[in-house]
Amino acid sequence: MITVYGIPNCDTVKKARAWLDAHHIAYTFHDFKKAGVPADGLARWADALGWEKLLNRQGTTWRKLEAAQQARAQDSASAQALMREQPSLIKRPVLEWPGHTSVGFKAEEWELFSSSLQGLGQTR
Numbered sequence: 001m002i003t004v005y006g007i008p009n010c011d012t013v014k015k016a017r018a019w020l021d022a023h024h025i026a027y028t029f030h031d032f033k034k035a036g037v038p039a040d041g042l043a044r045w046a047d048a049l050g051w052e053k054l055l056n057r058q059g060t061t062w063r064k065l066e067a068a069q070q071a072r073a074q075d076s077a078s079a080q081a082l083m084r085e086q087p088s089l090i091k092r093p094v095l096e097w098p099g100h101t102s103v104g105f106k107a108e109e110w111e112l113f114s115s116s117l118q119g120l121g122q123t124r
Contacts, residue, residue, distance in 0.1 A: 006093035
């Protein structure tokens with residue numbers, strides 16, 4: 001089963017969920033605001049993707065941080081601590097596909113992942 005992690009009112013998350021629905025791909029949604037950031041998930045994503053790719057330095061939340069707070073993100077552990085404190089700093093959506101993790105929405109990349117789901121019975 002695919003799990004989509006994010007915030008429901010995020011435009012990119014909305015586009016991603018609409019794409020999955022349009023392609024009849026089953027998924028569960030994990031809302032960072034309601035359910036929090038899974039500590040083991042954050043560590044797993046940072047290992048798979050790199051903390052630099054996971055930390056959204058382009059968003060409003062990052063720009064609103066004081067320089068001292070931004071400077072705290074020096075390595076994976078410190079960046080993860082900051083992302084746990086401020087879940088909106090996590091680039092969205094994070095998707096856990098069978099055997100793969102991705103961040104952000106890229107339709108052309110997702111086409112490749114979704115084609116492998118056909119044989120796994122993951123489409124609805």
